[in-house]
Amino acid sequence: MAEIRIHRDHALGLKKAREIAWQWAEQVEEKFDMECTVEEGQDEDTVVFTRSGVKGELTVAADHFELVAHLGFLLGAFKKTIEGEIEKELDTLLAASAQKKTPAKKKPA
Numbered sequence: 001m002a003e004i005r006i007h008r009d010h011a012l013g014l015k016k017a018r019e020i021a022w023q024w025a026e027q028v029e030e031k032f033d034m035e036c037t038v039e040e041g042q043d044e045d046t047v048v049f050t051r052s053g054v055k056g057e058l059t060v061a062a063d064h065f066e067l068v069a070h071l072g073f074l075l076g077a078f079k080k081t082i083e084g085e086i087e088k089e090l091d092t093l094l095a096a097s098a099q100k101k102t103p104a105k106k107k108p109a
Contacts, residue, residue, distance in 0.1 A: 001071065001073070002070070002071040002075070002076035003069070003070055004069040004070075004071065004079060004083045004086065005066075005067070005068055006065075006066075006067040006083070006086060006090065007065070007066050007067075008064060008090060008091070008094060009063060010064060012062075013062050014045075014061065014062040016097060017060050017061065017062060018045055019097075020093045020094065020097055021045060021058060021060040021065070022038065022047075023093055024058065024090055024093055025047050025049070025058075027089055027093075028049060028089065031089075032051065032085075033051055034050065034054070035049065036048065044059055044061040045059075046058070046059055046060070049069075052072075053071060053072035053074055053075040054069060054070070054072065054075060054082075056068055056069030056070060065090065067086065069082075069086070
């Protein structure tokens with residue numbers, strides 16, 4: 001069984017990280033026909049995702065994301081492609097979040 005591990009550090013805090021994780025879950029449900037469930041915790045959440053040939057978890061913490069996915073025999077042949085798509089989806093959401101930061105306020109003249 002092929003395994004994918006992806007780790008991304010961030011400085012978003014848990015609230016914003018949760019929003020990104022939920023967006024990610026919605027995207028993979030639609031794009032890859034995944035079934036996702038979110039298990040909320042006090043310090044971190046876990047997004048459990050499954051579909052035929054794939055099962056995994058995305059751990060969401062205040063300072064990082066940790067994804068572990070197990071691919072069945074048939075999908076294992078496409079590990080690099082699948083890993084690249086997951087990284088792209090997560091990195092795009094993180095980049096969009098970084099661009100939405102509120103600009104510093106200017107002092108009145």
